[in-house]
Amino acid sequence: xxxxxxxxxxxxxxxxxxxxxxxxxxxxxxxQHWKNNGGKTNPRLARSNMHGDCRNQEDWNHLCDYWx
Numbered sequence: 001x002x003x004x005x006x007x008x009x010x011x012x013x014x015x016x017x018x019x020x021x022x023x024x025x026x027x028x029x030x031x032q033h034w035k036n037n038g039g040k041t042n043p044r045l046a047r048s049n050m051h052g053d054c055r056n057q058e059d060w061n062h063l064c065d066y067w068x
Contacts, residue, residue, distance in 0.1 A: 026053055027063070034067055043068050 003009045038046035050060040
C-alpha cells in the first residue's frame with residue numbers, strides 16, 4: 001500500500017476495495033445457491049439458475065467452473 005491514511009486513498013480505489021470485499025462475502029451465499037440448485041449432481045441446472053446477487057452471467061459461469 002502506498003497510502004498511509006484512509007483519507008488519502010482516492011474514492012475510486014475505496015469503491016474498488018469495498019466491491020472486492022462485498023464480492024468475497026457474497027461468494028458463500030452464491031456457493032450455497034449453487035449447491036441447492038443442482039451443484040455437483042446437476043451442474044448444468046445449477047449454472048442455468050444464476051443467483052440474483054451475482055453481478056453477471058460471466059461471473060456466475062466462472063464461479064460454477066470453480067465449484068465444479
